[in-house]
Amino acid sequence: MDSNDHLKWMKEAMIMAEEALAAGEVPVGCVFVRDGRIIAKARNRTNELRNATRHAELEAIDCIIADETLTPEIGQQYPLSKTTLYVTVEPCIMCASALRQLGIQEVYYGCGNERFGGCGSVLGVNEELDHPVHKSYKATGGFRREDAIMILRRFYITENANAPVPRSKANRVLKTEINPPSSPH
Amino acid sequence: MFPEPSLSPGPHHLNRTGCLIKISDNTGRGVYASQFIPKNTDIDISPVLLFSKQEYENHGRHTVLDHYTFKWTEGRMALALGLGSLFNHSDPPNVTYSLDIRNDSIRYTTARNIHEGEELCIFYGHNLWFTPAKPSSQTCSEPETDDGWGGLTVVGDDQQDEIMDIPNPYADGDTEAITSEEDLPFIRLKPAPEEEDAQSIQTVQAWVVDVPDPRHITTLLKWLKQAGLDGPELGHLKRIRKHDDLTSLLLSTTADPPQPPEDLNLPAPYLLPVPTSAALTLPSLSLKSALWPTMYTPRRKDEPEPWTRGKVAWAWNAMKRTVGAATKARLENDELPIAAHIPAPYDDRTATSPLPTFIAADTRRSTRHPLRHASIIAIRQMADYRASQGLDPPPDDDAPSVDPQSDPKETRNGSNYLLTDQTFFVTHEPCIMCSMALLHSRVKEVIYLHPMSKTGGCGGSACLPMLKGVNHRFTIFQWKGTTKVTAEDIRIDPTIDV
Ligand SMILES: [Zn+2]
Ligand SMILES: [Zn+2]
Numbered sequence A: 001m002d003s004n005d006h007l008k009w010m011k012e013a014m015i016m017a018e019e020a021l022a023a024g025e026v027p028v029g030c031v032f033v034r035d036g037r038i039i040a041k042a043r044n045r046t047n048e049l050r051n052a053t054r055h056a057e058l059e060a061i062d063c064i065i066a067d068e069t070l071t072p073e074i075g076q077q078y079p080l081s082k083t084t085l086y087v088t089v090e091p092c093i094m095c096a097s098a099l100r101q102l103g104i105q106e107v108y109y110g111c112g113n114e115r116f117g118g119c120g121s122v123l124g125v126n127e128e129l130d131h132p133v134h135k136s137y138k139a140t141g142g143f144r145r146e147d148a149i150m151i152l153r154r155f156y157i158t159e160n161a162n163a164p165v166p167r168s169k170a171n172r173v174l175k176t177e178i179n180p181p182s183s184p185h
Numbered sequence B: 001m002f003p004e005p006s007l008s009p010g011p012h013h014l015n016r017t018g019c020l021i022k023i024s025d026n027t028g029r030g031v032y033a034s035q036f037i038p039k040n041t042d043i044d045i046s047p048v049l050l051f052s053k054q055e056y057e058n059h060g061r062h063t064v065l066d067h068y069t070f071k072w073t074e075g076r077m078a079l080a081l082g083l084g085s086l087f088n089h090s091d092p093p094n095v096t097y098s099l100d101i102r103n104d105s106i107r108y109t110t111a112r113n114i115h116e117g118e119e120l121c122i123f124y125g126h127n128l129w130f131t132p133a134k135p136s137s138q139t140c141s142e143p144e145t146d147d148g149w150g151g152l153t154v155v156g157d158d159q160q161d162e163i164m165d166i167p168n169p170y171a172d173g174d175t176e177a178i179t180s181e182e183d184l185p186f187i188r189l190k191p192a193p194e195e196e197d198a199q200s201i202q203t204v205q206a207w208v209v210d211v212p213d214p215r216h217i218t219t220l221l222k223w224l225k226q227a228g229l230d231g232p233e234l235g236h237l238k239r240i241r242k243h244d245d246l247t248s249l250l251l252s253t254t255a256d257p258p259q260p261p262e263d264l265n266l267p268a269p270y271l272l273p274v275p276t277s278a279a280l281t282l283p284s285l286s287l288k289s290a291l292w293p294t295m296y297t298p299r300r301k302d303e304p305e306p307w308t309r310g311k312v313a314w315a316w317n318a319m320k321r322t323v324g325a326a327t328k329a330r331l332e333n334d335e336l337p338i339a340a341h342i343p344a345p346y347d348d349r350t351a352t353s354p355l356p357t358f359i360a361a362d363t364r365r366s367t368r369h370p371l372r373h374a375s376i377i378a379i380r381q382m383a384d385y386r387a388s389q390g391l392d393p394p395p396d397d398d399a400p401s402v403d404p405q406s407d408p409k410e411t412r413n414g415s416n417y418l419l420t421d422q423t424f425f426v427t428h429e430p431c432i433m434c435s436m437a438l439l440h441s442r443v444k445e446v447i448y449l450h451p452m453s454k455t456g457g458c459g460g461s462a463c464l465p466m467l468k469g470v471n472h473r474f475t476i477f478q479w480k481g482t483t484k485v486t487a488e489d490i491r492i493d494p495t496i497d498v
Helices: A003-022 A056-066 A093-101 A145-159 B053-058 B214-226 B282-291 B309-333 B374-388 B432-440
Strands: A029-034 A037-043 A084-089 A106-111 A138-140 B007-009 B019-024 B028-033 B042-051 B077-080 B095-100 B105-110 B119-122 B186-188 B203-211 B240-243 B246-252 B270-275 B339-342 B358-361 B423-428 B445-450 B475-479
Touching: A003 A029, A003 A037, A003 A084, A003 A106, A003 A145, A029 A056, A037 A056, A056 A084, A056 A093, A084 A145, A093 B432, A106 A145, B042 B053, B095 B119, B105 B119, B203 B214, B214 B246, B270 B282, B309 B339, B309 B358, B309 B423, B309 B445, B339 B374, B358 B374, B374 B423, B374 B432
Parallel strands: A084 A106, A106 A138, B423 B445, B445 B475
Antiparallel strands: A029 A037, A029 A084, B007 B019, B019 B028, B028 B119, B042 B077, B042 B105, B095 B105, B186 B475, B203 B246, B203 B270, B240 B246, B339 B358, B339 B423
């Protein structure tokens, strides 16, 4: 698979992030791809469900496992072993662990997650951390990174729309320049 | 006040509190109040008719009974007689109910004052006990489907665990007396050492701008809010530094410099290393404040919070109940013997409406879902309950929000994190996924019985609340082997993710 394919799938993940933004959720979206097609897509639902653990990845995983056509082998230990995840933000530690427990093949993400990132930013749950059973997986960032950052910024601006309006108008401008990532992907 | 769309009278029913059966076009038969009923009134005690597991599997579930029965102990199913089967579902409900296993009955109690003519409804839960009248559909946007999140739930606190009968060693004595660390039934895992020498101070690069005219500070603080830069990640630092007549403002840790309003003609922002956490001790405070003025939070993390004998007794009972649920999961459902339990907080014991208790067992085998771990199910049950009560969503983890360090008691029932102020009991150390779920939910403390040294996220494989960078800390307690709460062996394969 070449880089264009990755960008194509990441665009689909961005559409889900847009949906999250429209719903007032932290704009993170993802798609799971198997055999060249999307088998599940989801977005954050933490506000709607009053549950800070309902991240896009876990929502999509529940759809996959509930669908017998996608997990035909009953009781299969690694239902995602032939599946790739595209997600706009680096999976958090929780989701990174969930993905490893399900044997995900590979992960591509947009921007890093300095506060909770589970694929190296805070903890390397995908490979550095030892596990007695589950094999590691590769996680690569930097795909549509700018888009992922911009949509998070847009969320922050609308989140604070109720704050007092300051005298200057300069601050309402959405900043568009983005520095290169600290470590290239 | 309570419109009754085409209600017709139902069969006569003798009921002490004046409950009537009426028939509605929408929901069929239902139970209605014929008079005002005060809160906490027992309106009905319905005896149940029990079906064996076998009997129900072969016959019951193929019949109309399947819309009315609910789960009893030992895999049996129960049909409530009397009014019990006629309550409709409502979210939130105005009637709560509890199982009386010993007397084969269910007690229904009003959750609030009920007005004349109002329908009395219970919360069916998410396919936990009752099967909702409408068939469930398997779509992803429908969390109420029977996807195995149920496990064992108790809303209310009346269920008896009759599996074990080990007396509580903390039951007697002065409930207000402080228990010494040695006499606690668990050991407190030591928090990360405090940074008390210059080399150990953890820092991060932050943007700072000098403000020559201090009158601009107010405008700038408003602008910070507006620009979304007042999030919790810098909440452990003061925003303003005054240094030899020079006032500076802390802006952000973003990759690129924020741009303050141009009409203030400020100099360009510059990068400065600032501490990553508040100071827990005075030596640490002076070291950190030399870099940037830092908040001092000695009480929360430095001195361990004392445990009164009453609270220890409460914890002992809570852990015993957790173990009971785990044992039951294995004996009755052939699940892994793992359970998690969120009791109503000890400080709530005198409250008029304490939070309900949530207990969940691992269901990864019966649901064939490898991630149906007890902890994450318990969290989900509590979230679903809160949603059903119409409580505000918790603040977003990844979004700027109120400072979670601010007094949690005042906001617990409002916009708050799910597990603020809650003690979380679990039979085995939770895996990385579940430990992070607990951190996301801002749990106060986690108490587990069996450590999982290869897979656990609370000290075993990693210790998440001690990681550099995460924005919440919780206390971890490990049960001492000598304080017996269980008669059964619930140890599991050490390579399992709990
Ligand atoms: Zn996540
Ligand atoms: Zn787990």
